Amino acid sequence: MIEKGKELWEILIPTIRHNGKPFRTRYHRVWDEKVRELAGGLTILPPTFGQWIAPDSEVYKERMIPVRIMCTPEALSLILDMTVEYYNQDAVLAYKISNECIIRTRDGI
Numbered sequence: 001m002i003e004k005g006k007e008l009w010e011i012l013i014p015t016i017r018h019n020g021k022p023f024r025t026r027y028h029r030v031w032d033e034k035v036r037e038l039a040g041g042l043t044i045l046p047p048t049f050g051q052w053i054a055p056d057s058e059v060y061k062e063r064m065i066p067v068r069i070m071c072t073p074e075a076l077s078l079i080l081d082m083t084v085e086y087y088n089q090d091a092v093l094a095y096k097i098s099n100e101c102i103i104r105t106r107d108g109i
Contacts, residue, residue: 003101005072011079011094013065014087015047023087028065031086038079039071070101 013031016022035042044067051061069079076094083092 003070003103006070006101007073007076007099008068008070008097008101009076009094010097011067011069011083011092012050013067013083013092014089015063015065018088031083034082034086035067035069035079038075038082039069041070043068068097 013028014023032042032044044065047063047065049061049063051059053059069076071079080092080094083089
């Protein structure tokens with residue numbers, strides 16, 4: 001079944017708060033539940049390490065969690081807004097992996 005109107009996105013979720021304290025697993029699980037409600041599911045990948053230069057030229061280096069979500073553009077917008085607020089971030093990065101999503105089920109439904 002081709003999921004019409006849905007795209008596959010990856011969002012990078014922070015692991016550390018602005019004050020340097022880590023987000024606990026149970027905190028992430030609440031976000032997971034909110035995303036499941038908006039998109040119907042998510043795939044959480046192992047944490048990875050990234051770095052970037054902020055507009056003020058400060059270099060940020062941190063671990064992040066890549067999360068893949070198949071959803072409509074409208075759901076993605078809601079997820080990004082919720083993520084910025086929930087994790088108290090200045091910005092959250094999401095990038096499209098695919099604009100065609102196919103789900104194959106055993107019974108063909």
